[in-house]
Amino acid sequence: MYLTPFASLSLLPITRHPSPVTLPSPHPLVRLAAEAIETFLSHQRVIEPPERLFAEAPDSLKPAGVFVCLKREGLLRGCIGTTEPLQETLAREVIANAIGAATRDPRFPAVEPSELAALHISIDVLGPAEPVPDLGDLDHRRYGIILRSGERRSVLLPDIEGIDSVSSQIRAAREKAGLRHDAPIELLRS
Numbered sequence: 001m002y003l004t005p006f007a008s009l010s011l012l013p014i015t016r017h018p019s020p021v022t023l024p025s026p027h028p029l030v031r032l033a034a035e036a037i038e039t040f041l042s043h044q045r046v047i048e049p050p051e052r053l054f055a056e057a058p059d060s061l062k063p064a065g066v067f068v069c070l071k072r073e074g075l076l077r078g079c080i081g082t083t084e085p086l087q088e089t090l091a092r093e094v095i096a097n098a099i100g101a102a103t104r105d106p107r108f109p110a111v112e113p114s115e116l117a118a119l120h121i122s123i124d125v126l127g128p129a130e131p132v133p134d135l136g137d138l139d140h141r142r143y144g145i146i147l148r149s150g151e152r153r154s155v156l157l158p159d160i161e162g163i164d165s166v167s168s169q170i171r172a173a174r175e176k177a178g179l180r181h182d183a184p185i186e187l188l189r190s
Contacts, residue, residue: 026121027057027123028052028053028056028057028060029053029057029060029090029091029094029123029125030121030122030123032049032050032053032060032091032094032095032098033068033094033095033097033098033121033123034098034116034119034121035047036094036095036098036099037070037098037099037101037102037111037116037119037121038113038116040099040102040103041102041103041111041112041113041116042113046095046096046099047095049089049091049092049095053091054091057091059090059125060089060090060091060094061089061090061091062089062090063085063087063088063089063090063093064085064090064093064125064126064127065081065082065083065084065085065093065125065126065190066081066082066085066090066093066094066097066123066124066125066126067079067080067081067082067097067123067124067126067155067157068080068081068094068097068098068100068101068121068122068123069081069101069121069122069123069124069157070101070102070111070119070120070121071119071120071122072115072118072119072120073118076107076108077108077111077115077119078100078101078102078103078105078107078108078111079101079105080097080100080101080104080105081097081124081126081155082097083126083129083146083155083190084129090125094123098121124144124157124158126144126190127190128190129146129188129189129190130188130189130190131186131187131188132145132187132188132189135166135170137189138166138169138187138189139158139166140158140159140160140163140164140165140166140168140169141158141159142158142159143158143189143190144156144157144158144189144190145169145170145173145187145188145189145190146187146188146189146190147170147173147174147176147177147179147185147186147187147188148185148186148187148188149177149179149183149184149185149186152177152178152179153177154173154174154176154177155173156169156172156173156176160172170185170187
């Protein structure tokens with residue numbers, strides 16, 4: 001669900017809507033991510049979650065896995081996430097992953113302060129992962145998948161551009177994990 005033209009929040013599992021819903025201000029977790037990135041890039045300091053956040057978004061006190069993705073001009077600029085919480089609260093998980101998306105995604109150079117105004121921040125909060133006994137239980141637009149095989153693992157968020165079916169979602173997850181098409185896998189959805 002898009003909350004502003006430059007910031008969005010998605011809670012998983014969700015049903016995505018074909019047209020964005022625009023609201024007057026970004027979701028509190030998106031504001032938190034933006035503040036965390038800006039403060040870290042400007043002052044090399046990790047912020048604390050502001051008290052007002054817990055009133056605006058009470059679920060931010062609970063632990064949860066979260067992905068923070070950054071886009072600039074429609075292109076991915078950074079994305080870091082956790083499928084299970086590593087921090088004690090969702091708020092702290094957002095802060096850590098927002099900074100990581102801006103500075104530690106190995107696919108991209110670190111975000112520069114001059115880019116901040118052009119960034120679109122999206123946040124995907126993951127619910128508990130559940131086994132997928134039947135591929136009919138998947139919907140590539142609604143569910144992200146976690147694929148495991150031995151020591152290899154990959155995660156794909158839902159509704160990714162270019163992924164138009166469950167089979168293409170699984171194929172992309174196999175490729176991301178470096179697995180052959182016939183390798184045995186364990187599949188979870190979130």
